[in-house]
Amino acid sequence: MAYAEDGSRTNLSALAAVSRAPGVTGRGGPYPLVYTTVKADGRTVNAVAEGRGPVPAPVDRPLVTSGRWVRAGGVVVERGFARALGIRVGDRIAVSGRIFPVVGIAVTAATAVYPWSEPWGPGGGPSDYAGLVWLTETDARALPSPFPPAYILDLKLADPAAAAAFADSYDMTVGSPVQFHTWPGIASQAAVALRSTEPVLDVGAWLLGLLAIAGVAGLAAGRAVQQTRRAGLLKAVGATPGLITCVLLAEYLVLALLAAAIGLLAGSLSVPGLSDPGGSLIGTLSPPASGTVIAVAFLAVLAAVLTTLAPTLRAIRTSTVRALADSPRPPRRTALTALSLRLPVPVLLGMRLTARRPVRTLLHAAGITVTTSAAVALLTFDARRAPGLNLGSATLPDPDDGQGLHLLMAVTAALMLLAAVNVIVIAWTTALETRRAQAIARTLGATPGQVTFGLALGQVLPALPATLAGIPLGLGMYAINAVGPVTLPPAWVILTAAAGIVLAVAALTAIPAQIAARRPVATVLSSEIA
Numbered sequence: 001m002a003y004a005e006d007g008s009r010t011n012l013s014a015l016a017a018v019s020r021a022p023g024v025t026g027r028g029g030p031y032p033l034v035y036t037t038v039k040a041d042g043r044t045v046n047a048v049a050e051g052r053g054p055v056p057a058p059v060d061r062p063l064v065t066s067g068r069w070v071r072a073g074g075v076v077v078e079r080g081f082a083r084a085l086g087i088r089v090g091d092r093i094a095v096s097g098r099i100f101p102v103v104g105i106a107v108t109a110a111t112a113v114y115p116w117s118e119p120w121g122p123g124g125g126p127s128d129y130a131g132l133v134w135l136t137e138t139d140a141r142a143l144p145s146p147f148p149p150a151y152i153l154d155l156k157l158a159d160p161a162a163a164a165a166f167a168d169s170y171d172m173t174v175g176s177p178v179q180f181h182t183w184p185g186i187a188s189q190a191a192v193a194l195r196s197t198e199p200v201l202d203v204g205a206w207l208l209g210l211l212a213i214a215g216v217a218g219l220a221a222g223r224a225v226q227q228t229r230r231a232g233l234l235k236a237v238g239a240t241p242g243l244i245t246c247v248l249l250a251e252y253l254v255l256a257l258l259a260a261a262i263g264l265l266a267g268s269l270s271v272p273g274l275s276d277p278g279g280s281l282i283g284t285l286s287p288p289a290s291g292t293v294i295a296v297a298f299l300a301v302l303a304a305v306l307t308t309l310a311p312t313l314r315a316i317r318t319s320t321v322r323a324l325a326d327s328p329r330p331p332r333r334t335a336l337t338a339l340s341l342r343l344p345v346p347v348l349l350g351m352r353l354t355a356r357r358p359v360r361t362l363l364h365a366a367g368i369t370v371t372t373s374a375a376v377a378l379l380t381f382d383a384r385r386a387p388g389l390n391l392g393s394a395t396l397p398d399p400d401d402g403q404g405l406h407l408l409m410a411v412t413a414a415l416m417l418l419a420a421v422n423v424i425v426i427a428w429t430t431a432l433e434t435r436r437a438q439a440i441a442r443t444l445g446a447t448p449g450q451v452t453f454g455l456a457l458g459q460v461l462p463a464l465p466a467t468l469a470g471i472p473l474g475l476g477m478y479a480i481n482a483v484g485p486v487t488l489p490p491a492w493v494i495l496t497a498a499a500g501i502v503l504a505v506a507a508l509t510a511i512p513a514q515i516a517a518r519r520p521v522a523t524v525l526s527s528e529i530a
Contacts, residue, residue, distance in 0.1 A: 001060075001110055001181040002153040003120055007032070011177045015153045018178055023166060026156035028057035032140050032149040035122050038077075038131060039094035040085045045391035046130040047081070048118050049095060050152070051140030060110040060154040062134065063282060067104030070134050074103035080114030081131030084396045095133060096143040106134070107282050110154055111181075112189040115391065115398075119181050122147040129391045190281060197407050203377075203477060204411035207370045209299075211415060214363040215422040216252075217307040248312045249305065256304035260296050264288055347457060364426050364459060365466035368505065371419040372470025374412045375497050377478040379489045381408055423505055427459055428512040455513030456506055463505045467498045 002018050004011035012030065019027045032051040037044050052070055062069075062076070067089035070076050075095060077087050082105050087093060091102045111117050117132035141149060157163060160183065167180035234244045268288055288296075382405065431438075438451050471494055 001119065002030075002155060003033075003179045003181070004030070004151045004153075004177055005120070005122075006148045007151055012151065014177045015151060018170065019153060019155065021166070023158050023162065024155055025158045026059045028059035028154040030151040030153040032137060033119075033152050034096075034140050034143045034145050034149050035118075035147045036096040036143050036145055038081075038085070038133060039097075040087055040091065043085065043394035043396070044094075045085070045394045045396060046118070046128060047095070047133055047391075048130055049075075049133050049135050049140050049143060051137035051149075052134050053137065057154070059156045060108060062106040062108040062110075064104045064106045065282075067102070069104055069106070070136055071103060072136050072139065073100065074135075075100040075139075076104040076106050076134040077102055078111075078114060078117060078132040078134075079105050079107045081117065081133070084114060084131070095135070096145060098143065100135070100139075108132070109183070109186070112186050113281060115396070116189055119152070120150070120179060122150075131391070200407045200411060204374070204408075204415075207374055207415060208411070208418065209303075211367050211370050211418050211422065213303050213307055214367045215418060215425065216303060217363055245312055249308060252304040252308045253301060256300040257297060260300035264293060264296055347454070352458075360426060360430070361462045364423070365462040367419050367422045368463045368466035368501065369470040369473060371415050372467045372498060372501055373474035373477055374408075374415045375501065376471050376474025376494055378408050378412045379493055379497060380475060380478045380487070381405060382489070420504070420508055423459060423508045424512060427455065427509040430458060431455055431512050431515075452510065452513045456509040459509040460502060460506050463502050467501055471498060 002015055004015050015030050018024070034049045034051070036047055036049050038047040039045075054069065054071055056069070062078075064076070065079055067076070075093065077085075077093075082088070082102075085093075087102055087105075089102055089105060092099055093102060094100075111119055111132060114131055115129040118128055118130035121128055135143075157166060163182040164184060167182050170178055170180065231244050231248065234247065239247075438455070475488070
């Protein structure tokens with residue numbers, strides 16, 4: 001795109017010479033470009049109005065996504081600009097004080113995305129934040145403006161890769177009245193709008209992966225008793241250890257591959273929303289590459305195998321008689337268990353549950369730490385957000401900040417949902433594994449309320465240090481990926497969020513704990529003896 005700062009004979013002659021330069025195979029224009037303002041919904045913002053004809057040009061044909069192309073007395077608004085102002089087809093807006101009906105919404109590749117639609121400032125100076133509208137050439141030239149209309153010329157080259165060299169050859173000409181915007185520069189500017197999403201996607205994917213692995217490990221531990229009994233039945237009918245391993249792992253592998261396929265589909269469908277923060281970009285939905293599919297499937301299978309292999313091997317090594325008897329595995333005894341003897345009954349039960357299952361406690365704590373870090377990062381991002389973009393006398397939302405915030409909210413919501421599922425699974429698994437111990441405690445005088453409190457406390461105790469550890473982790477994670485200075489939210493906001501996470505853990509744990517504590521003692525003990 002070649003640009004002349006006014007319509008003088010010298011400048012227009014220079015543009016005409018550029019259009020006849022070697023390597024140019026097509027041109028559109030020159031078109032008048034008027035520096036103006038747009039008023040909509042009570043807000044007046046800077047804009048540039050490009051004069052175009054009603055017939056599509058040979059170069060740069062804006063894609064009309066809603067309505068129709070320009071006509072006399074009507075205006076077409078660039079889609080990102082229209083989205084920021086809340087403009088729709090049929091609305092009426094003021095351009096330089098003149099009222100025009102909005103006849104269309106369009107997207108172009110010839111200018112940078114909103115809010116950088118102004119290629120150059122008045123007089124050829126630096127550009128400012130501005131939106132883009134199209135009018136007929138007659139309507140554009142009739143707009144009142146403190147600056148004379150500039151003129152732009154859209155060029156198509158035989159060798160698109162030579163665009164930068166073509167522009168540089170004119171830039172080196174002394175006193176050249178023509179400036180250029182090349183497609184690599186415009187594409188680079190469009191990529192800036194996507195940079196805020198990349199750290200959120202990268203870090204969020206790792207955090208979700210770690211939390212998912214912890215959840216699968218907890219689920220596998222919960223099904224260990226069923227796997228042990230199934231392994232005993234298979235041994236009784238003569239199955240080999242290899243066959244038993246394949247049978248027990250098959251269900252996890254099938255579910256892992258099914259989940260990977262659903263994840264790939266969901267990720268592919270979400271690409272358009274993630275790759276167009278302001279509404280100024282368009283693209284086609286392409287399926288994931290074969291390398292991506294293979295990598296996702298491999299990671300899903302690897303996660304399933306690593307998290308379920310230990311329970312599977314434990315089930316195989318259990319004797320047939322013990323496996324069929326479905327007797328509970330003896331808990332580990334640690335120094336912390338002895339220290340809990342003098343504590344109140346609910347605290348004693350909770351500390352013993354925590355101490356006797358160190359691996360599961362660590363997985364639970366890791367999930368809470370990941371969730372807290374994401375919540376702290378979200379609060380920090382929200383504290384840093386600017387009030388918006390200053391487009392003259394009004395401020396409009398920043399599409400970069402909006403996209404980053406929405407994506408971070410989605411990742412945090414997914415982490416919290418997955419963490420909630422993990423908490424419930426771990427609490428229910430612990431209640432099942434300790435049903436006999438809890439029944440014995442009740443025969444010795446413990447009330448159902450004390451047992452419920454003890455089961456809930458077993459999950460809350462590791463959640464407390466995990467939540468505190470997630471606060472600096474979230475701040476550090478955000479600081480590493482942030483662009484520019486980091487603004488910390490008030491301490492009370494972070495502490496309130498951390499306290500809310502701990503309370504949520506207690507509430508989610510209390511549900512399965514209360515169900516388990518209400519089982520009749522005689523039924524539990526008789527089933528264990530049988």
